[in-house]
Amino acid sequence: MRPSQILRSDDVPIGKYNHYLNKDKWGNLGxxxxxxxxxxxxxxxxxxxxxxxAAHDAVFNTWRRFSAQVLYWAPPLLGAYYAMDWAIRRNEYLNSKAGRAEFAGS
Structure with a gap:
């Protein structure tokens, strides 16, 4: 299929729809x-x-995720904290003068 005569002529305004620079022009630009x-x-x-x-969504999304997960990790964390606190106090008592005197016979 050959291009129409209007596309091959030099009087076509460049920039119009479907009108490109001719091959004869400098640098073969089109x-x-x-x-x-x-x-x-x-x-x-x-x-x-x-x-x-972003800041508003970050605050409320963080709160939503925290409130959905807190019951999974907070009770074991509190239980472990109180168990460790009891063990430390018990160890300090057993190694004190009063604890040694109380359990000296056993």
Whole structure:
């Protein structure tokens, strides 16, 4: 398929739809067939502020996740803390003068 005579002439305004620079021009900057496969992407204006509400969402998302998981780890943590506190106090008592005197016979 040959391009039409208007596309091969020099009087075509460049920049119009489907009008390209002729092959005869300096540097062969264009082509006479329409370009295909050119994809352009754009970003909508309401998606450009990527940190909008980030601090607010971080606070409330953290609270939501914390409140959903706290009953899984808080009771064992408290139990372990009180067991360790009791063991430390018991060890200090047994190694004190009063503890040695109380359990000296056994």
């Amino acid at each position: 082509c006479i067939i329409p370009q295909r496969g050119i994809i352009t992407y754009g970003l909508s204006p309401n998606r450009q502020n990527i940190f909008a509400g």
